[in-house]
Amino acid sequence: MSSPLIKVSNLTVSTSDDNRTLVNSVSFEIAPGEAVGVVGESGSGKTLTALSLLGLLPRGVQATAGSISYDGKDLLHTDSETLRSIRGNKIAMIYQDPMTALNPVMRLGAQLIEVIESHEGQSGDATERVLTAFSDVGIPDPKRAYESYPHEFSGGMRQRVMIAMALLLSPELLIADEPTTALDVTIQQQILALVMHERRKRNMSMLWITHDLGVVANLVDRVIVMYAGRIVEVGSVKDVFTNPQHPYTAGLLASLPKASDKNRTRLVSIPGIPPKPWTVGESCAFSARCTRADDQCRTTLPLLRENSSTQAACFHLMGEKR
């Protein structure tokens, strides 16, 4: 593997006032041109991990350990000026709700011009570039869009505007936090098709965060599974989805109805709920819900280890006899 575009090492995110750990020792790399999916349920730490990459953690939450190396810099310990030059330029992000990223009282054209000028200063061809960006993402009438406000657009069209904005300065890495979750399925399919097309065209890296396993199955190369603030499994999307080794991943996949199941057999459910990450201590966070757990799981933290198909943090992999 060539040298990674970005390398996250032992990233730990905690609350500032009472030091509760929300993301715990997360490490991963993204290669140039590679698409990586992060799947997990609410509270698993997937969004905080992504926000850390851009220095956008919400107030009251901070990265307390680890490093994020990108282009010779550690993004966790760099000045805000440097971060600002990277954000929106080299690393861009799209969100679940475009209204959080778009200014509701500013015309769309002006918002995209602002992106260009804040990174490159005055630019004579900025208008032309914005119109091209609109047409590239399939907005039917770019000139009209340029003069429009966000509320004049449908959810799907706003998401296209946000993608146009994110791609405007040709970022090396696009981070997406559930950008299609609020959309209808046929519109979701359009947006995913658009992102796939742009990614191939630009050979852009991607970090795609979602709770929907179906969405990443056909979108990314590698997938990271998070549970209670830690990575529990990582591997190629094919290996993780067809031969999962961590009991949590296996349980999650088994709980989904399958179109190939003609008999509609009873769904396999995982009893209980995920624990708060800071309550787990030095044990496997999944042990309380796991049918394979023993005393070792309840007292010792399993670390990611290689196996025949993926890397999983478990003492009793699905592929091993139990």
Place this chain on the structure above:
Amino acid sequence: MTLAITDVTKKYKIRTTGAQVNALNGVTIVLPAKQTLGIVGESGCGKSTLARMITGLEQPTAGTVTWNNEEIFDKAKNMLSSKHSKIQLVFQDPYSSLNPRQKIGEALSEVLTVHKLVEKSAIPARIDELLTEVGISPDLAHRYPHQLSGGQRQRVSIARALASQPDLLVLDEPVSALDVSVRAEVMNLLIDLRERLGLTYIFISHDLSMIRHISDQIAVMYLGRIVESGSWDAVLENPRHPYTRALIAAMPDHTMVGNDLYEAPLAGEVPDPAAMPSGCAFHLRCPIAVPSCAVNIQNLREVEESHLIACQEVK
């Protein structure tokens, strides 16, 4: 007992502009007792309007909705008489449908009291019974909704709906707001309750995989009309309407790793129900549309036994 929805239309007026929103444009459904009808469609297709109509929260502009040959909306006017309580609605988000300042036991007790369902002295026992029915320990009756997990909250919503011993439950996206790993247990609970209590379900969802899992019959809706209906396997294994086909193709499927599913998405967006397209409402996005589709309104017709579609181009 049968749910009969006959040629129902629902139009809303937008007060500021005077525009008319066509939420339902002639929907007919016959659902025998103890069957589950899955209704699937995207925003603006009218599925939630239909849910509100079946529960008597809205009056049809035209057409009739009857349960057991009795007009539902008439009863709604007299809700406290509890006849109406034979039909209950479960909402998508249990966090907003439960009162945050009311203990869950009180939420159930309120229903039992208002509908005069049991003697006052029997209320505590009935609360225990209802919570047990949905797999929640009666010890939790003194908890507030925020002290429960999302799955437990949805179980409480279901228990509240069951308090009046309904015949028909309208489930409006009952698992969509839940985390993936708890959806399965709520689906299993719904299936168990259906068997145990002989319930009839209207299961509304945008998620075809859940619709597929629970439904006997399926109706696919687009802009206030049913475009395809039939048994679950006929509709999903042998879809005939171009919209149903597109919907199935667009559904993300985790078992299809590496397939390029994003090659030919359906073009365009769902039109505004306040500005309905002429003819077949789907013709603007339809891959097989011909010019006459912009003129001819399509009515449901049988393509095989009990399998109906509203499309002139499918032979």
